[in-house]
Amino acid sequence: MPFRPFYVLLLLAAISTSYAIPFPRRSASSSTNASVLILGGGVAGVIAARTLHEQGITNYLIIEARNELGGRLTSHKFGAKDHQYTVEVGANWVQGTETPGGNTNPIWTLANKHNVSTVYSDYFDSMTTYDYTGQMDYLDLFNKSIDAYTMLTDVAGARVARREVDSTSRTGYSLIGSKPQTPQEMAAEYYQFDWEYAQTPEETSWIASSWANNFTFDPSEGGFSDENYLCIDQRGFKTIVQAEASEFLDQHQVLYNATITDIAYSPSGVQVSLADGRVINGQYSIVTFSLGVLQHDDVVFEPTLPDWKVEAIQSMTMATYSKIFFQFPDNFWFDTQFALYADKERGRYPVWQSLDLQGFFEGSGILFVTVTGDFSERIEALPDSQVQLEILSVLRNMFPNVTIPDPIDFYYQRWHSDPLFRGSYSNWPASFFSEHHENLRADIHGRLWFAGEHTSMKWFGFLHGAYFEGLDVATRVADCINGGGCISLQHFNEVKNARSYTVG
Numbered sequence: 001m002p003f004r005p006f007y008v009l010l011l012l013a014a015i016s017t018s019y020a021i022p023f024p025r026r027s028a029s030s031s032t033n034a035s036v037l038i039l040g041g042g043v044a045g046v047i048a049a050r051t052l053h054e055q056g057i058t059n060y061l062i063i064e065a066r067n068e069l070g071g072r073l074t075s076h077k078f079g080a081k082d083h084q085y086t087v088e089v090g091a092n093w094v095q096g097t098e099t100p101g102g103n104t105n106p107i108w109t110l111a112n113k114h115n116v117s118t119v120y121s122d123y124f125d126s127m128t129t130y131d132y133t134g135q136m137d138y139l140d141l142f143n144k145s146i147d148a149y150t151m152l153t154d155v156a157g158a159r160v161a162r163r164e165v166d167s168t169s170r171t172g173y174s175l176i177g178s179k180p181q182t183p184q185e186m187a188a189e190y191y192q193f194d195w196e197y198a199q200t201p202e203e204t205s206w207i208a209s210s211w212a213n214n215f216t217f218d219p220s221e222g223g224f225s226d227e228n229y230l231c232i233d234q235r236g237f238k239t240i241v242q243a244e245a246s247e248f249l250d251q252h253q254v255l256y257n258a259t260i261t262d263i264a265y266s267p268s269g270v271q272v273s274l275a276d277g278r279v280i281n282g283q284y285s286i287v288t289f290s291l292g293v294l295q296h297d298d299v300v301f302e303p304t305l306p307d308w309k310v311e312a313i314q315s316m317t318m319a320t321y322s323k324i325f326f327q328f329p330d331n332f333w334f335d336t337q338f339a340l341y342a343d344k345e346r347g348r349y350p351v352w353q354s355l356d357l358q359g360f361f362e363g364s365g366i367l368f369v370t371v372t373g374d375f376s377e378r379i380e381a382l383p384d385s386q387v388q389l390e391i392l393s394v395l396r397n398m399f400p401n402v403t404i405p406d407p408i409d410f411y412y413q414r415w416h417s418d419p420l421f422r423g424s425y426s427n428w429p430a431s432f433f434s435e436h437h438e439n440l441r442a443d444i445h446g447r448l449w450f451a452g453e454h455t456s457m458k459w460f461g462f463l464h465g466a467y468f469e470g471l472d473v474a475t476r477v478a479d480c481i482n483g484g485g486c487i488s489l490q491h492f493n494e495v496k497n498a499r500s501y502t503v504g
C-alpha cells in the first residue's frame with residue numbers, strides 16, 4: 001500500500017550528492033572482519049540477519065551490547081524466591097494478529113511457530129473503573145472515549161482525502177468535539193491514546209497516529225486485526241527472536257557484551273569501535289539502535305551525520321512507557337484484566353493490570369500499573385522507595401476499605417535513562433514530515449543503513465515495525481552485495497514549506 005504524502009507542499013527533492021570524505025581517523029584496513037555488520041541484536045537486527053542468511057550471505061556479524069538477543073523484548077524474573085514469574089518489562093503484546101484472507105502480523109507468526117504462550121487481552125470489555133474516592137462506575141465515559149478515538153482516526157482519514165495539513169491529535173479531538181474536562185473523562189481518554197502512543201494527544205501527530213492505528217488494527221485498511229495477545233511465556237517474549245535465531249545463527253556470527261562507541265563510515269566501508277578497544281571492519285552496516293540512542297549521541301559517528309539525517313533524528317520523538325510491578329501476599333483488587341484510575345492529575349498511575357487471574361498467573365499476587373511520557377521520565381529520576389510510596393497511596397484511594405499490605409517485590413525498568421535505549425519506542429509528532437521520515441530511513445553512501453521500529457512509516461513503535469524494517473533494509477543490502485552495486489534510498493537535503501509572513 002503506498003504511503004500517501006502528508007502535505008500539499010512544494011518539495012525540493014535534492015537527491016544525494018557525493019561526499020568527498022577520506023576514511024576517517026584510523027587508517028583503513030583492507031581486511032574486513034565481516035561483509036555486513038549488524039549493529040544491535042533486537043528484532044530488527046535478528047530479522048536482518050535471517051534475511052541475509054536466506055539470500056545466501058553468511059559473512060555478517062551481529063554486534064550486541066547485552067548478553068542476549070531480543071533488545072526491547074526484555075523479561076525480568078519477578079517475585080519472592082519461591083514464587084517467581086517471568087514478567088515482560090519491555091514489549092508484551094502481539095498487537096493485531098491476523099485476518100483470514102488479509103494480512104498477518106509476522107510477530108504472531110513467530111509466536112505461534114515457537115509455541116510462545118499468549119493470552120487474549122481484553123482491552124475494552126474487562127475493565128473496572130476507579131477514581132480518587134474509590135471504585136466509581138464511569139464505564140459510560142469509557143465507552144464514549146472508545147467512540148471518540150474511532151472518530152479521531154476517521155476524521156484524520158477524511159483530512160488526508162482533502163489533502164489538509166496534519167495537526168496534533170489534541171486539535172483533532174477538539175475538532176470532533178471531544179474535550180475531556182473531568183478526571184474520569186481524562187483517564188478514559190488517556191487509556192485510548194497515551195497508553196498506546198506513550199505521549200499525550202498534544203505531543204502526537206493526528207494523521208500519523210491514525211495511520212499507525214489503522215495499519216495495525218484495521219483489516220479494512222491493511223491492518224492485521226483488532227486483537228491484542230499478551231505474552232505470558234515463562235521463557236520470555238524474547239523467545240520469538242532467540243528461538244528463530246537458533247535456526248540459522250552460528251556462534252561466530254554474533255558478538256555479545258560488545259558495546260559500540262564509534263562508527264566510522266565512508267563510501268568504501270564501515271569501521272566500528274567497541275568500548276573494550278576492539279575495532280571491527282565491514283563493507284556495509286545496518287544500524288538498529290533505538291531512535292533515543294541516535295538522538296543522545298551514545299554512539300559517535302565519524303564524520304558526523306549529515307544535517308538532513310540529524311534533523312530527521314532529532315525531529316521524531318522517543319517516548320517512554322513504564323510498567324511498575326508489585327507482588328502482594330494476597331489479591332485484594334479487581335477481577336477484571338484492567339482497571340482505570342482517575343487521579344486529579346492526568347496520567348498519574350492511570351492504567352492497572354492484574355496478572356493474578358485465571359489464564360494468566362493465577363495465585364501470583366502480581367499487579368502492575370503503567371505510566372507514560374513525562375510521568376515516566378519523572379519516576380525514573382526518583383528513588384524506587386518514593387515511587388512505591390506514591391503508588392501505595394493511590395491504592396489506598398482506590399481501595400479505601402482495604403488495609404494495603406507491604407509488597408513482597410517491586411520493580412520497574414528505567415528505559416529513558418538506559419544508554420542502550422533512551423526510551424521505549426518512537427512517536428510521531430505533528431511537526432514531523434513524511435520527508436523527514438524518509439531521511440530517517442535513508443542510507444548514507446550505500447554503506448551505512450538504518451533499521452528499527454522508528455524507521456517504519458506504517459508501524460513505528462511496534463515489534464512488527466522493527467521486523468518489517470529489518471527485512472526490508474537487509475534485502476536492500478543483500479542486493480548491494482549480490483547485485484553488484486547499491487541502490488540508495490532517496491533522501492531530501494532540505495525539507496521545505498516555510499513561507500514568508502509578508503510574501504504571499
Ligand SMILES: Cc1cc2nc3c(=O)[nH]c(=O)nc-3n(C[C@H](O)[C@H](O)[C@H](O)COP(=O)(O)OP(=O)(O)OC[C@H]3O[C@@H](n4cnc5c(N)ncnc54)[C@H](O)[C@@H]3O)c2cc1C
Nearest residue numbers: 040042043044065071072091092093260424452453462463
Ligand atoms: C516498555 C515497552 C513496551 C512495549 N510494548 C510493546 C508491545 O506490547 N507490542 C509491540 O509491538 N511493541 C512494544 N514495544 C516496542 C517494541 O519493543 C520495539 O518496537 C522493538 O522491540 C524494537 O526493536 P528494534 O530492533 O528496532 O530495537 P531494539 O530492540 O532496541 O534493538 C536494538 C539493539 O541495539 C543494542 N544496542 C544499543 N546501543 C548499543 C551499543 N552502543 N552497542 C551495541 N549494541 C547496542 C540494544 O541492546 C538492542 O538490543 C514496547 C517497548 C517497550 C520498551
Ligand SMILES: *[C@@H]1O[C@H](CO)[C@@H](O)[C@H](O)[C@H]1NC(C)=O
Nearest residue numbers: 029031032033278279280281
Ligand atoms: C578484525 O580484523 C582485524 C584485521 O584482520 C583484526 O586485527 C581484528 O582483531 C579483528 N577484530 C575482531 C573483533 O575479530
Ligand SMILES: *[C@@H]1O[C@H](CO)[C@@H](O)[C@H](O)[C@H]1NC(C)=O
Nearest residue numbers: 066067068254255256257258
Ligand atoms: C557476557 O557477560 C556476562 C556477565 O556480564 C557473562 O555471564 C556472559 O558469559 C558474557 N557472554 C559472553 C558471550 O561473553
Ligand SMILES: *[C@@H]1O[C@H](CO)[C@@H](O)[C@H](O)[C@H]1NC(C)=O
Nearest residue numbers: 113114115116117118233234
Ligand atoms: C507448547 O506449549 C505448551 C504449553 O506451554 C506445551 O504443553 C506443549 O507441549 C508445547 N508444544 C511444543 C511442540 O513445544
Ligand SMILES: *[C@@H]1O[C@H](CO)[C@@H](O)[C@H](O)[C@H]1NC(C)=O
Nearest residue numbers: 124125138139140141142143
Ligand atoms: C459499554 O459498551 C459495552 C459494549 O462494548 C456494553 O456492553 C456496555 O453495556 C456499555 N456500558 C455502558 C455503561 O454504557
Ligand SMILES: *[C@@H]1O[C@H](CO)[C@@H](O)[C@H](O)[C@H]1NC(C)=O
Nearest residue numbers: 153154156157158210211214
Ligand atoms: C482509518 O480507517 C478508517 C476506516 O476504518 C477510515 O475511515 C479512516 O479514513 C482511516 N484513517 C486514515 C488516517 O487513513
Ligand SMILES: *[C@@H]1O[C@H](CO)[C@@H](O)[C@H](O)[C@H]1NC(C)=O
Nearest residue numbers: 134135136398399400401402
Ligand atoms: C467501605 O466502608 C464504608 C464505611 O464502613 C462503607 O460505607 C462502604 O460501603 C464500604 N465500601 C465498600 C466498597 O465496601
